[in-house]
Amino acid sequence: MKMVHxxxxxxxxxxxxxxxxxxxxxxxxxxxFLIPRGFSISTDAFTQMxxxxxxxxxxxxxxxxxxxxxxxxxxxxxxxxxxxxxxVPKRLESExxxxxxxxxxxxxxxxxxxxxxxxxxIEDHSDVSFAGQxxxxxxxxxxxxxxxxxxxxxxxxxxxxxxxYLKAKAIPIRQLKVAVxxxxxxxxxxxxxxxxxxxxxxNADELLINATWGLGDCLVSGKIVPDTYVxxxxxxxxxxxxxxEKELTSKLEMNQLVLIETPKDRQSKxxxxxxxxxxxxxxxxKIENVMECPQDIEWCIKPDGVLVILQSRxxxxxxxxxxxxx
Numbered sequence: 001m002k003m004v005h006x007x008x009x010x011x012x013x014x015x016x017x018x019x020x021x022x023x024x025x026x027x028x029x030x031x032x033f034l035i036p037r038g039f040s041i042s043t044d045a046f047t048q049m050x051x052x053x054x055x056x057x058x059x060x061x062x063x064x065x066x067x068x069x070x071x072x073x074x075x076x077x078x079x080x081x082x083x084x085x086x087x088v089p090k091r092l093e094s095e096x097x098x099x100x101x102x103x104x105x106x107x108x109x110x111x112x113x114x115x116x117x118x119x120x121x122i123e124d125h126s127d128v129s130f131a132g133q134x135x136x137x138x139x140x141x142x143x144x145x146x147x148x149x150x151x152x153x154x155x156x157x158x159x160x161x162x163x164x165y166l167k168a169k170a171i172p173i174r175q176l177k178v179a180v181x182x183x184x185x186x187x188x189x190x191x192x193x194x195x196x197x198x199x200x201x202x203n204a205d206e207l208l209i210n211a212t213w214g215l216g217d218c219l220v221s222g223k224i225v226p227d228t229y230v231x232x233x234x235x236x237x238x239x240x241x242x243x244x245e246k247e248l249t250s251k252l253e254m255n256q257l258v259l260i261e262t263p264k265d266r267q268s269k270x271x272x273x274x275x276x277x278x279x280x281x282x283x284x285x286k287i288e289n290v291m292e293c294p295q296d297i298e299w300c301i302k303p304d305g306v307l308v309i310l311q312s313r314x315x316x317x318x319x320x321x322x323x324x325x326x
Contacts, residue, residue: 003045004095006102007038007181017042019119019179024291024312031290033283033309037107038183039099040119041092046154046178049086056082060174063163072163079158088147096150096182097143103184112185112252113139116149118157119179122171133162134178138217139185139257150180186308187252188300190271191216194284195315197294198230202319204294206239207231207281211271213262214249216298216310224248227271233285236278243270280307287312294318 010018010026018026022040029035050056056079063075104110118134135156137149156162157178166173192211197204210219210226218224224247230240249262272280280299288295291312298310 001044002095003042003092004039004099005042006099007035007040007183010040016121016177017044017179019043019121019177019181020313021117021119021311022179022181023119025181027290028287028309028312033287034306035309036115036183036186037103038114038181039103041096041150041180041182043121043177043179045092045180048089048092049083049154052086053082064172064174072167073160076158076160076163080155083151083155083158086151088151093147096146099182100143100146103182107184110184112187113141114146115181115183115185116140116146116153117181117183118153119181120157121177121179122175133157133159133165135159138215139252146182150182153180154178185252186300186302186310188215188308189213189303191219191300191310192226192271192280192298193219194280194297194299195294196284196288196297197315197318199315199317204318205233207233207284209272209277209280210244212244212246212249213266213271214251215257216250216300217257218248218250218259220298229272229277231277231281233281236281238274238277241270243268246271276301283307283309 007022007025008029010022012023012027015023018040025035059075059079063072066072066075115136115138117136120134134153137152140146140149157176163173166176190211190213192209195208198206198208200208209229209231212219212224212226219226225244226246227244228242229238231238246262246267249260251258251260284295284297287297294315295312296315297312300308300310302308
């Protein structure tokens with residue numbers, strides 16, 4: 001059974017096989033949106049790992065039955081230890097190696113390494129999101145490191161934070177299956193997040209866009225205060241514009257991810273002009289239409305000005321009906 005599949009080949013009904021993030025990326029690619037090239041390591045690999053160890057299975061049962069926080073923390077540590085000790089099968093290693101080789105042949109930015117992220121079967125749903133619970137890893141280069149970081153993604157799905165989240169949502173831990181997405185790194189000049197409905201005031205007729213210089217990991221992790229723009233949808237019009245401090249910039253230097261202090265003149269300068277804002281907003285509404293509900297979209301702009309969609313998922317915090325027409 002093949003366990004590695006290119007993103008553009010993943011179908012909308014394969015959430016149980018590739019998780020929400022990978023399925024959404026596949027749909028975006030098939031709909032003509034530019035995404036980073038990549039592949040998904042299916043949940044079959046995760047299931048194979050879990051089923052290879054009776055101890056793992058027993059610990060998963062115990063954590064589902066336990067309400068004792070201290071015991072849950074101990075079980076989390078044991079789960080992560082067992083995954084760290086797991087030997088990835090040679091066949092899966094070969095499939096991943098072939099996937100990386102193909103990416104290197106297609107991508108002009110493969111020397112920057114690869115991003116490795118989770119794609120859980122309960123991730124990016126309209127009613128619950130596992131997004132942000134598992135770890136992501138950037139600029140991973142060596143084949144041996146890629147294999148290890150795939151395991152680290154699996155480990156992070158059983159972190160204390162992730163287990164507590166699943167418990168709070170009354171989701172059995174044994175229901176969780178995790179695919180892993182491997183994608184080319186994009187040397188972003190500007191990165192941001194767009195909500196195709198305003199999540200601050202629950203207005204489905206407005207868009208909310210955050211943006212910062214460089215890569216977006218500082219923004220999504222909350223390390224910086226980004227620029228904020230609020231736009232009306234029809235017609236596009238900027239009704240609020242707030243410059244963020246953007247004290248730090250995450251960027252790629254010498255093929256390494258570095259965090260630098262943003263030059264003072266850039267801290268006080270807006271990242272986006274109206275024309276670029278409207279271009280981003282237009283693509284956002286097209287994605288909302290394809291996905292059939294308001295979206296939380298991560299995007300970046302390359303040095304040549306091309307907009308790349310990094311991921312898209314349903315907004316789970318909106319408490320008003322969508323303006324999307326069925």
